[in-house]
Amino acid sequence: MSWTRMGEGRGAAEQALEAILARVPAWAGAPLRYRAVSGGISNTNWRVQAGEGTDVFLKVPGRGTEMFITRDAAHEASRRAEACGFGVAVLDYLPEDGVEIFAFLDDFRASSNLDFLRPVVRHNAVRALRAFNDAPALTLTKTIFDMIEEHVGQVEAVGGRVPPDSAFLMRRYGQAKAALLASGLDLVPCMNDTLAGNFMLDGQDHVRLVDFEYASNNERAYELALWFDEMAFSAEVEREMIAAYWGRWTPQIHARTEVLKALGDLKWATWAMIQERVSTLDFDYYKYGTWKLSRARPLFHHPDWPRWLRLL
Template identity: 30%
Template sequence: MKDIHEYYVRIPMLKDMPVEEITAERLGGLTNLVYCLTYKNQKKLLRIPGSGTDEFINRQNEKHDAMVAAESGVSAKVLFFDSSDGLMLSEFIEGDTLNEERFQNLGSVRRSGEALRQMHQHGQKFKNRFDVFEKIDEYLTLVKKLNADVPDGYEMVKSEAKKIRSVMEAKPVDLVPCHCDPLAENFIDNGEKVFIIDWEYAGNNDPMWDLGDLSVEANFGQEQDKVLLESYFAGPPPKDQVSRMVIYKVLCDLLWTLWGVVQHANKNPVDDFWSYSVGRFERCKSLISQPDFKDHLTTI
């Protein structure tokens, strides 16, 4: 890992600043190194891309999508972006970084639903399509290339996903610009509005993916799901959309299981990604085995 100061010289806004007067505070991030930089009481966000991320992230697309998200009003203005590797400087958003505990506040859930609706209804599309089934195939190719292990029983669940795929493809919906990786920590709440950061995996997608994935990532209960859906739809949600959200809960765990396997194989030091993968896979199996899951497949 290079010294953080070596990245400053690549960024016009930073390269002429006295290094000793810039303070860098390490923030969260599963695959990247993220810092809050402070210079003369002005804060910026520096994102240094993690090792191996260029294998599954198109940085040209990310640059475009991050700028579109900023234009929509739900994300931070991008000040610098190097598409060759993903080095990025953006405005710093003040507020609470959300997590499972903070999402117990239903106001944060409501504001997050409103932010997702604002993004989804933005007129400009993203660069690429995010298709969960294509992504699963892409990650399986990477897993094979890396000669990585997958949790026991993965192939069996993947075969169930093929049945789900046939149902979903028979009932297509209009695609909208989606975040596609709505970790709780990608939501910043200032008490009046929620902002969404980190657009690496963004793409045009079924909007219910974002709601289902957020529900899983933040471990929402029934009341939180209800508030999220009602805030998103500004009223009672259509039954078919509720079912699509539930189905995507299963599919997102299936996908991110493979993502974690790739991180583990790449020896990403940020977290124990094998445990992460196994945990997600077990939750996926639990969701797909619920008695009412097949009912959702017939409702969409």
């Protein structure tokens, strides 16, 4: 992909980027050029060169993302990830724009689900997640219950689509919330967004975690549950990863994971119905949300659902 020089931006996305680049104090008067980086379904992503300096990465917040993302909290989480050894160096932060500027990981690439078919990648990812989850608490606490209930209200506010079995889904959600709260939550820093593209890999399969926009203190078991949602692992691999993270597999941890997998898919399906109404990005949010619900429903309808709740 070719570079665009500062001042040559034509579309709305490039002009929005250039307005932000002009406000970076360290780059005043420096020759700048940039190009788009693929990936992401909320923002536009960019690689930027400033003079003879090293390349950096930044993203421009997409329209409507302020409904879900507290940028100061995301920045705190990025710093926490850097400190725990599995994040990316944070070079600058523009709070008025909600824009973080990161070192560009030249020797790394975004992973895909296929990468996680290899045990070494899975285990390196678990070590990275565990390190972030074990980091000092974040300022923002936002549980999976807070997220779902916020999104349900937002869907109504923007006139988003509601699935025909919404009443059933919310009954199951209520059962899960009551059981999880009764069992007690282990609130720790969580990414809350463990899709494959947020794990960067180098040639030696070292892992770096990126994109902490949705990070908050949340139930620890949710981090692995959401990761399992995204990876579509087999039951055997999920058991392996639970043991790698927790040091053991137990029926109780398994039950907690299954219940939280259902809630994770419900959360992102509801998020997608909001994005369908407010986002300007070229992405099929309705299809994405429908896919998420197609994964949640078998869990909510599973014959073991009552037993899982009792085991929590």
